[in-house]
Amino acid sequence: MSTQAELTGVAGWAVDVMERLGGPGAGLIIAAENLFPPLPSEVILPLAGFTASQGTFTVPGAIAWTTAGSVVGALLLYTLGAVFGRTRFRAVWSRLPLVDLDDLDRTEAWFGRHGAKAIFFGRMIPIFRSLISIPAGIERMPLPLFVALTTAGSLIWNTLFVVAGYQLGESWHVVEDYAGIFQRVVIVVVVLGAAWFVVSRLRRLRRDRSA
Template sequence: METLGGPGAGLAIALENLFPPLPSELILPLAGFTASRGDMTLFEALFWTTLGSVVGAVALYLIGAALGRDRVRAIAAKLPLVKLSDVDRTEAWFDRHGRKAVFFGRMIPIFRSLISIPAGVSGMSLPAFLLYTTAGSLIWNSALVLSGYYLGEKWHIVESYVGVLSKVILGAVLVAVVWWIVKRLRARREGQESR
C-alpha cells in the first residue's frame, strides 16, 4: 500500500475476494492506517478498496454464471448425501432473497466472497448485483477502513475483534454442516433398514 497507494489496497482486496484466506479484517484497517499517515487520502482508501471488492466479486459472479444452473445441478447430483431437492430449495431461497443475501453477505466474513457465486449461477442481473455488492462492500469497507484510520498505530486491534467474529461464523457453519451430514446419514440408514 505504501508503494502502490490506493490501487495497491484495491488489488489486495480484489485478491481477498478471490482467495478468502486473505483476511479483509487485516487489509482494510491497514489501508485506513496508511491513509492516516498521509500515504493516500481517506477517500482513496475507501474508493480503491470498494472498487477492489467489486472487481473480485464480479470475477466470482462470472465464474458462477459460467458454471450455470445445469452444471451446478450435474455436479450436485454426483455428490454424496446431496439431493437435487436441496439444490432446488437453495435456488428458490436465492430467488426470493438474493438481493438481500448479496447486500448483507458482503458484510459477513467468509460469505463476503462466496455469495457472488450463487448470484452468478442464479442469473441475477449484473446491474442489480453491482448495486447491492457495491453498497454492501462500501459499508463493510468504510467501517474497517475508518477504524484503522482513527486507531492509527493500533489499527491491528480491529483484526482481533473482527477475527473473533469470523471464527464464530466459521464455527457456526461447521456445526451446521456436521448437523446436516448426520441428519442425512441417519435418513439414509433408516431408508436402508426399512427395505
C-alpha cells in the same frame, strides 16, 4: 513509515504495496482478497486506514479504491459462476454424497426469494463475503442489481474497517482482534450447521434402508 520495519507477513506486504501504488494498490489487494480468502479483508482494510493516517492517501480515497476492488473481485467470481452455469452445477451436485437435487431445488428457491438480501448482507460476513458471488452468477442475478448490492454492502463494510484503522493508527491490529472473534463465531456456526446436516441426513438414509 516509522513502523513499517515492524510489520511482517501479509501486513508488511500489504503496506508495501499500498505505499508503492497508493489507493489503487489497496483496491488491487482487496480484489485479490475476494479470489484468495487467505488474504483477509479484516487485516487489509484497517491497514489501508492506517496507511491513510500516514499520509500515503486519504480516507475517502482508501474507501473508494477498496470498494472498487471489492466490486471487481466479486464480478470475477460472478463471471466464474455464470460461465460454469446452472446445468453443469446441477450435474456436479447430483454426484455429491448425502445430497440430492431436491436439496438444490430448495436452495435455488430460497435464493430466488432472498438473493438480494444474501448479496447485500453477505458482503459483511466472513467466508460468505467472497463465496456469495458464485451462486449469484450461477443463477444469473441481473448484473446491475448484483453490482448495486455488492457496492452498497462493500461500502459499509470497508468504511467501517478503514475508518477504524485510521482512527487507531499504529494500534490498527485491535480491529483485527475483534474481527477475528466474529470470524471464529461464523466458522463455528458453519461447522455446527454442516455437522447437523450430515448427522440428520445419515439418520434419514438409515431409516430409508430399514424401511
